[in-house]
Structure formats: C-alpha cells, structure tokens
Amino acid sequence: MKRTIPLFLTAIGGFVLIIAYYIPHTQGWGEVAAIWFDILAAIAFLLGGGNLMKIHLKKISDHKAGWAYSVITIIAFLATLTAGLGKVFSPPSMQYPDMAWSGSYREIGSAFWWLFEYAFKPLTATMFSMLAFYVASAAFRAFRAKNFEAILLLGTAFIILLGRTAAANWVTGWLPESWAGLKLENVTVTIMQVFNTAGNRAIMIGIALGVAATSLKVLLGVDRSYLGGGKG
C-alpha cells in the first residue's frame, strides 16, 4: 500500500499534465496539478526546516566533530526565522501608521533586512567570489596541453578569455574591415553561436529523449527507484 498509492498519484499527476498540454479543453486540469505542485513545494520548506533542526540537534547531542558549527547554524536559522515571521523592528506600514512592526519584514530598518543586508549578502558574495582564486590555482596546476583535444580546449579558452575583454581590440583591432570575421571578439561570437550551439543542441536533444523515456518508465510504474528501497 505504501508503494501503490504514491505510484498511483505519480501516474495520475504525470498523465494529467501530458493530456492538458495536448488537449486545450483539459488545460484547467494541468493548472490544478501545477498548483498542487506549488503547494507541495511550499510545504517542502517546512520539511526542510524541520530536517535541518533534526540533523543539527542530533549532531550537537552526540558531540560529533564540528558540532559547534551546528550550534551556529541553529542560532542563525532561528534568529532569521524570528526576525522574518515576527517582522521584528519593521517600520509601521502606511495602512497602520500607529502600529509598531506592522510594515513588511523586508522594509529598510527591520531586523530581517539588517540580517540580509549585513550578514547574508556579504557572506554569499564572499563565498562566490572566492571561486576566482581557486579557478586561477586550478588553471595553473591542471590545464595541460597533453594531447590534441586538450590543445583545442586551451586554444578555445584563450580566444574566449581574450575575446570577452578589451584585449580583443588590442590583439586584432588592427585587422581591416574585410577581415572582420577574424577579429577576436567576432571569433568568440562564432565559437559561442556555431560550435557551442551545435554541441549544446545535440546534448539537449539527447537529454530530452532520455528524460522522455525515463519519465514514461516512472509514470507507467516500471521504474520505482524514486520511491526508495523500503518494502511496500
């Protein structure tokens, strides 16, 4: 039963969406299925929050390696949740100017805004910008012209790296207009629009066929791996 009901729901949901795409009169069914999906996605946030608490509380209670980071995670999670749900320090809204904390949780000056602006934003931006350092180090150590394919990749990388900056003009800007196709910025566009597009289209078509085949197997109940390994 534990497996039959999910299989049934999956099949119904999938086939409704397929039918709704091809038969205009059934478009409303597809909308209903999509709304259910959006509601489930919202509920997933609650499950995610609960799961986060469960995993980190267990890590703290077991005193596993790095449990102090779990304490920080839980404090940050609860502080942000309280600041957002409680609309802490949010300025009064225009409709209720006499009521404290009646404005939006995102308003400038609210605790949530402060956390977003001065904690979340710089932290995520820092994490992402560190990629530049690691990519440079990896390029120095790993990008080797070991064979013909690697040489092709290196050559393309140089053209794109130069073609996406003002250096393209320094290197090939002197070429006459009749040779404009050989200017680095134009070669970059050609690589992206011709070679890259051709390769990507082939990959996309392949993936689409694979997705269609796998989806059909899931909808027909042939592939049940998504249900997990439990006994039904």
Place this chain on the structure above:
Amino acid sequence: MFEFFQKLDRRWIFLAMFLAVAIPIIIQLDFEETPTDLAHRVFDAIENLPDGSRVLLSFDFDPASEGELKPMATSFVYHCAAKNHKMYIMALWPVGPQMADDTIENVIKEDFPHMQYGHNYVNLGYKSGYEGVIKVIVTNFTELYSTDTRGTPWNAIPMCTGVESVQDMDLVINISAGYAGTKEWVQYAVTAYPDQIRMVAGCTGVQAPLLYPYIPHQLEGLLGAIKGAAEYEALVVEKYKLEDDPKYHEGIRRMGPQLVAHLLMIFLIILGNVIFFIEKKRGGRR
C-alpha cells in the same frame, strides 16, 4: 627560479589574483564597450515597444551572483522606466524580491520619483514552485498571485486590471543565475505560447553557453555575464545620456578587473604548461 615556479605555493597565485582585481578597481581602469548583436537585440526589444507597454521582470538571482547580474538589472529597470513601461516585478528565487527592492530603491525611487507604485510598477514577490509557478501564471496570475508583496489584492492594483496571465505581457525580461531561471521561462512560457510571449534575458557566464541554442526564436536576445551587461549598459548610457551617473556604469567599470584577471589566467596556464613541458623533457613527469 624554475624550482620556485615548479613548487609554487598557491598563496602566491591567490595574491596575484587579489592584486589583478584590486588594482584595476582602485585606479578605475575601464574601457569603451562595443556592443555586439545580442546586446543590440536586447536593447531593441525594449526600446521598440510602444511607450507604456507591459513588461514582466523576473529577478531570479541572489547576492552570490549580484556582481554579475545587478548591473544589468539596474540597466533593465532604468530602460523600462525611461520608456514609461509598466513593470510587473516577480521572483522565482526566495531572495529575488530583496534584489528587486534594491533596484527599485536605487533606480525608480531615485531617478523616477514621479512613478507611482501600483500604477507604474508593482512588486509581486516570490512564490515557491520554481517552474511550477511559470506553468500556472502563463495561463492565470491570480491562481498564485492573489496579492502583491504588500498584501494589496490583485484587483485593487490599478496596473493589474485587465491582466490575466503572462500572455498579456508585451515582453518578459528574465535576470537569471541558474535554476529556476531563463531555461525554465523558455521551456514553460515561450515554447508553450510562442505567438503570445516574447522574451529577452540576462544571465551569468556559466549559463550563457546553455542558452545560446534558444536564440533567436525562443529568446530574442541574451546578455551573458558582466560583458553582456557592459555592452547593454553602453547602449542605455548613450541613448539616455547617463554619462555622469556612476550607477549606470557598474558593468563597464567591472570590465577592467575582468580584463586583468583574464590576462593573469592566461599567463598562469602558459606558465603551468611551460613547467609541464620542461619537466617532461627532463623526464621528471610522464
């Protein structure tokens, strides 16, 4: 010397990258941008719409990609505001509304103070469901957006009167950092309603190669990374005479550090290969 480079401590590379980015920022190194065809297509798609057209802007990014995407978001909003287009702002990413708030504060409230919320622009906020949200709003907005972020009912927002779905928009502009983003908008909105929905997008550098296959039919134009932002910015700055406002030069300003960082990368790759071939010649590495 060879030994030093052979066993180069990665902290030297980190220092070099830091200087390659920091120095151009400090000395304000920038260059003139020559817009490519794709930037022109994006610009023309917005410019050629009749004044007061309906434009849906989806802010599908977070602070991690702000460096690449905020300059184009700023230019998109300025361009739409200058054309007096009605801007319907939404997000498929949880922090998208905050990114939109930032742009509204910096562009609309500062440079277009006459524009009224609910009449000229509206922030519809974030809804969970990723592509599920697109699937619903392409046929019916109010199924998901019964109110805007301020809690005002859909029908009480003057500029939402008569708007039923994304199909009523004259153009969709998507600023995307990944999933859910431009690819999902193309697959679930433009592909499903090719005659009703037109779209342009701005995306991060890693996404751009995956989106080229959709140009020009499903995607009229695409701004790839900070280079695309700088090209589009150059067109907006030239058309609307914004030479003196540094806010609209952020993309162009970031091309300086990008140039030096790219040159450093090329130098490091060449250096690494020179070491590799010398080692190979000496029989040190196979």
